[in-house]
């Protein structure tokens with residue numbers, strides 16, 4: 001396997017000076033090293049990583065974007081309409097989750113695993129697949145250099161087990177709760193709400209604590225749990241809806257919060273578990289400066305916004321907002337890490353999760369709704 005040190009040293013040697021992206025566990029080694037540099041800026045989504053990298057290039061700094069192939073959807077627009085249209089050459093590393101065999105990975109990676117190479121080919125972006133030998137990285141970076149001479153970008157595709165891991169430096173935290181305690185506390189207040197939980201460990205934690213047909217474990221679609229929750233809340237005013245988000249996912253599509261604040265569904269409660277990290281992909285930091293979720297919620301138009309630091313505070317706050325019309329945002333300040341919860345797919349296919357959720361949701365539907 002290529003070591004993370006060699007990977008980063010090779011980029012340094014070739015003069016790359018700015019790095020951004022959203023982590024993938026296949027690239028956690030380089031992320032762990034890059035995180036220690038000022039020249040790395042964690043991006044809220046892959047499209048912003050790409051546009052920032054393009055801005056760095058326009059200012060004369062060679063830039064690199066690192067992303068999971070699920071993030072290709074987020075960066076395809078600026079890749080084609082910005083960097084291709086304006087001929088700004090970038091170097092991208094895009095992991096290949098769900099490739100070459102979809103069965104070896106989680107099902108939400110299947111379509112993009114099979115489609116990544118075809119998507120790049122269809123829009124005409126030069127690319128090559130990395131293999132675990134150091135020479136492979138050098139050869140692909142030489143090809144990126146050739147593309148750069150013609151002002152074209154180059155994508156290095158990174159399959160599983162090609163770049164080695166590297167320890168993530170421990171982050172100081174004043175958190176008094178971990179993910180399990182936070183999700184357990186929320187679970188005690190769900191009643192008969194329809195629940196959408198975000199991608200990664202948070203859905204797995206909820207599943208491990210209380211598996212319920214009214215839980216929609218949304219693996220994949222990072223940042224879109226709030227869209228699901230809003231769509232259901234607006235169309236089912238008779239039904240309480242809960243969204244359990246991560247800070248990385250909530251920030252990825254912050255526009256969803258703005259829309260909740262504008263539409264103001266009274267029946268929506270939005271929990272955000274803020275550990276300051278992308279815990280599910282190895283604990284890389286999301287932001288250096290903590291988000292003021294309470295102020296953000298109120299500024300966006302939520303009816304209430306609160307940050308809770310302990311399970312006790314959550315219980316007290318839930319009693320306070322009981323019966324008060326939402327939308328409510330409840331951010332939970334939590335620590336990183338913890339035991340790895342079971343995969344939802346160990347018990348249910350995604351289609352089963354959807355079918356039993358939809359059955360539960362429609363069973364509670366009042367006849368006089370449109």
Ligand SMILES: Cc1ncc(C[n+]2csc(CCOP(=O)(O)OP(=O)(O)O)c2C)c(N)n1
Pocket residue numbers: 022023024068070071074198199200201202220221222245246247248249250275277278279280281286
């Ligand atoms: C568009 C997209 N980019 C990247 C990923 C990879 N990914 C899966 S979970 C995750 C971290 C989510 O972070 P957060 O919402 O803060 O929750 P946490 O993992 O900390 O519980 C990432 C980056 C993804 N699934 N989709």
